Amino acid sequence: MTPHGWRWCRQENIPASSSRVSHNAWIGLDFIESNGWAATHNDKISPTGFNIIFPAMVNYAKELDLTLPLSPTLLDSLLQTRDSEIRKQNQEYVAEGLGSSCDWKRVILTHQRSNGSLFNSPATTAAALIHSHDDKCFEYLNSMLKACNNWVPTIYPVDLYTHLCMVDTLERLGVNQYFGFELNRILDEIYRCWQEKDEQIFTDITCRAMAFRLLRVKGYDVSSDELEDYMNRERFFNTISIQYSGITTVLELYRASQVRMYGESILEKIHAWTSGFLKQQLLNQSILDKRLQKQVEYDLKNFHGTLDRVGNRRSIEIYDAQHFQILKSAYRCPTIHNKDFIQFSVKDFRISQAQYQNELQEMERWYVECGLDRLKQGRKSLQTSYIVTAAIIVHLELCVARMSHAKVMVLICCLDDFFDLYGSREEAFCIMELVRKWNMQPETTYCSQEVEILFTALYNTVNDVAEKVYANQGYCVKHDLVRMWLELLTNFARTMDFRSDNNVPTLDEYLSFAWKSVGSELCVFTPIHFLGMQLSKQMFTCEEYTSLCKHASMVCRLLNDLNSFKREEEEMTLNSVIVQTFRGISEEEAILKVQQLVEYHRSKMVKMVYESKGSIIPRECKQLFWKICKIAHCFYPYEGGDEFSSPRDIVKDLNAVIYEPLKK
Structure with missing residues (x-):
């Protein structure tokens, strides 16, 4: 320092x-x-x-x-x-x-x-x-x-902690990509200190928890064993020094617990007591710092469901370059609270908003050209699909990735509604047959206008994406895309079969195919080719990629099921909760089982995303799987509500990504 x-x-x-x-x-x-x-x-x-x-x-x-x-x-x-x-x-x-x-x-x-x-x-x-x-x-x-030139600081030295805070701050403000080389050097140094058990990290609980979290999410090999001393609440408060007994330290431990991998009981125990403690402090109104109180409220509610650009905007709005911290006295560190950081992030966010608005207009033209605006039934998903895409694929140069992902989301939504809500069995199988043959001739006949609109939109969009992938990567993916769409539609049709014959599968039978009906595979495979790196076609057939796809799809499918089972029960639609209650299991037990499965697949996927040893998939590609899951957490929160079909709580956040000007 x-x-x-x-x-x-x-x-x-x-x-x-x-x-x-x-x-x-x-x-x-x-x-x-x-x-x-x-x-x-x-x-x-x-x-x-x-x-x-x-x-x-x-x-x-x-x-x-x-x-x-x-x-x-x-x-x-x-x-x-x-x-x-x-x-x-x-x-x-x-x-x-x-x-x-x-x-x-x-x-x-x-x-x-x-x-x-x-x-x-x-x-x-x-x-x-x-x-x-x-x-x-x-x-x-x-x-x-x-x-310090005869100045007397409140605490000294504190350079490792301030460097960690700077990394965290730049990521929260959404401008870390502009300082990739410098931030990687800092994290390399932090990791070296972690391995050497440097006192600045290991005698400061807040610093240790933050270092663990930031190193883990960046792929460094750090063990949760180093947080073992803090997994019991009573022992924590009975043994720690007074400077670590505050909300800030507990909040950092809570954040560290949220990056737990499968089977990490230490982090599971830390998560249990820290989340309970923070909730109790909010109920008791014990957090005197209102800024910190808002941060605790937001982290508890939205940790997994915070889309990148939504979180960036919120961080920009609450950022205070004049904010000070209090230990034995008040102090301010410019490497954490800096007017240059906020000015730069505000400018970057405004530039992003302008580009997103232009891209959304292009999406609207595509929507009309495809005739999707002529569909009289189903959800109007265009704006929502594009905005959430912009909120997870944020970098300006990734325009093609954003557009292709948003188009996939729109098409999945339109086809899902058609199969699930208003299309006939004959029409559904007609679309499937058209996809199976995949040749649109002038003399092609369609059994309805809706079938023609949907298949034509899918046909033209898939062919356009395949051409761009070939130009970008040098290999053809058209057959892969057609196969994935056919598989998705086939699984949509299984629901229709269930409605006609009431053949209710077991939970295991349902899960064996249900994860393929949520469309996550297409939502990753389509934009992943446009992330700015050369990818091997063999990567998409390896076990690691297949496992990532399954775990991410399971998280999305199960979160959707948790929030839609009441409606789907009336519609006689398959659902992971319904297939259990059909066999006499109570609704409470069925919901708990599904929640446990969400946690299982989430932690399995997180392990694969964060670990770099032995991985053949680039980190940016693996992160896309986790970002798709963030969308599911955002739309289908544990507390209920289908925010995709009828957004209420998130509509303000979505509008803020594109439309609402920053107030700074």
Whole structure:
């Protein structure tokens, strides 16, 4: 960390006789007199350990015969609170407030770091030096003053933590792609420190949790075993130091738990208690920092369902370049809170909005040219399909990938509604036969106008995509696309067969084909060829790709089932909940079983997406599978509601991606 990387409050060296000192003293005394009442109010944001340190300062002032404008009643209350606080465990971080009553030898023996500090806190280390004359404490303070040009920071060193925060901030603001080389160098250095168990990471719980999360999602090999000490709530709060007992640390542990892979019981336990704790804090209205409260609310509700560009916009809107953090005192770090970051991200977002609007107009022309606007029944899915696509495939240069993905979503929706809601059995099988033959001749006859519109739109779009893939990758995928569409339509037709003969499969039988009926394979295979990299055609037949496709499709299918089983029960449509209740299983048990299956397939897929060892699929391609699942989490949340068919909660977020101007 360079000294100019922090803005510290400095006190100039002025002679004691100076009138300026006298003036400042009066200002300070006036502040104490005006605000002293707040010292005993627990509903105010206060520095860490304030109830111990401030009364100690008052006592020291009394020993110096200084007169402070504090009432005797307030002083008694402060001292009583202090006496109560110092009886609690793990207060060594604020030991400067304990004075000579502290067992400084034990504190130094237990908590002194290799750099000579106690908790990387200059204040605690200085107090230890006063009371114990420890040489290492002196060396730490001396080196810190030299590095910081005689400024005294709240915490030092803290460069690894600030670098992690910068990586996280740039990703949240949606501009990390412009700094790929620099951010990768930072993460490489963080990983080296992780492997060496660097004290800056492993003695700071917040830093460790953030490092684990960011390294894991970037494909570094990090083990959740390093978070084992924090998987029990009671042990966590009974053993950790006071500076890590706040909401910020628990929130970082919660975020770390959300990147768990299949079978990681440590992260499952951390997730269980952190999510419960944060929900309780919201219910009790215990989070005094309103900005932090909003962040907790959003993370708890939307962690898996936050589409990239939706999250970017929200981060931009709540970003405050003047925001400060509070430990023993307030401090601000420009590598975390920086006006250049916000200005750059705002400009980038506005440029993106302009391009998305142009692309949506092009999509509308395609929709009309295909005749899909003449379909009188079914969902009008054009805008929703394009906007969610823009929200996950965000980079401006990926226009072809965005357009092809959005077109696939529209066609799947139109064909699904036709097979499921208003098309006849004869019409459905006519479309399937046309796809099977795949040759549209002038003399081709159609059994209805809807069949002609749907097949013609599918035929022209698939052929157009196949041509672009050939130009981009050098091989033909038309036969693969036709096969996938035919397989999808065949699985659509199975639902119609069920309605006609009431042949209800078991859950295992249903799942063996149901994952193929959600269209995730097409939603990945079509745009993946336009992500800006050369792909081997053999990649699409490997076991890794097939497994990714199945797990992602299962997540999407099961989330859809959870939110539509009431409606589909009335329509006599197959569903993973319905096939269980048909065999006498209670609705509650059936829902729980499906939720467990969602978690199973999600964690299996996450493992494959995050792990790089032994993988032959580029990281950007694997991430597309997870982004497709994000769409499913967004449209089909656990708490119910089909946000694709009738968007209510997400309509504001979707409009914000393209239409609503930023207010910054």
